[in-house]
Amino acid sequence: MAKIASLSAFVNYANEQINKKNSEISTAFKSDLKKAIAHAGYPNKDEIGIIDEINDFDMSGTMSCVGTLIGGYMKDEDRKFAIPAPDKNTAPATIGIEPIDEKVSEGTLLFGPSKGKPYKTITKKHNEIIVSSNRDAFKVKK
Numbered sequence: 001m002a003k004i005a006s007l008s009a010f011v012n013y014a015n016e017q018i019n020k021k022n023s024e025i026s027t028a029f030k031s032d033l034k035k036a037i038a039h040a041g042y043p044n045k046d047e048i049g050i051i052d053e054i055n056d057f058d059m060s061g062t063m064s065c066v067g068t069l070i071g072g073y074m075k076d077e078d079r080k081f082a083i084p085a086p087d088k089n090t091a092p093a094t095i096g097i098e099p100i101d102e103k104v105s106e107g108t109l110l111f112g113p114s115k116g117k118p119y120k121t122i123t124k125k126h127n128e129i130i131v132s133s134n135r136d137a138f139k140v141k142k
Contacts, residue, residue, distance in 0.1 A: 007064060014063040019055045029057070070095075071129075091133040098130045 003009070017025050034051050037043070043050075070081050080096035103123045109115055 007067070010066070011060050011063045014066075015057070015059055018057050018059050021055060026055075029059070030054075074129075075127075091135045091138060093131055093133045095129060095131050097127050100126050100128050 014025070017023050018029050020026055030051050034048050037048060037051070073079065074081055074095070074097050078097075080094045083093045083095065085092040100123070102125045105121045105123075107119060109117050109119055
């Protein structure tokens with residue numbers, strides 16, 4: 001059973017991954033950081049290698065914004081966001097924003113003390129986050 005979504009757990013996981021020597025995100029982060037520092041003109045080329053020796057970065061502020069960044073990207077760019085599979089046993093997924101029209105549901109209550117009374121529920125027009133998985137790699141044709 002999957003654990004409940006937690007931003008703090010994600011941030012902790014991200015910090016662990018960023019500080020693992022030679023992990024993909026560690027290498028990418030250090031490369032970006034060195035470019036940013038070099039762009040500022042400090043330190044000199046010989047000193048910038050110190051970034052490779054640091055393995056206790058705290059990316060909590062940046063990682064806390066990842067979900068907001070992805071949601072904003074999907075909304076502002078009107079694009080879906082692909083999530084790669086973390087391993088060969090997991091299907092990749094795509095998340096996106098889908099417009100939902102207003103929906104009116106009417107009926108009669110079937111249970112409880114109000115049984116037999118009519119009801120009307122209106123779901124306002126809105127957008128929803130949708131998820132779809134690409135299971136093609138797991139389909140076997142016979």
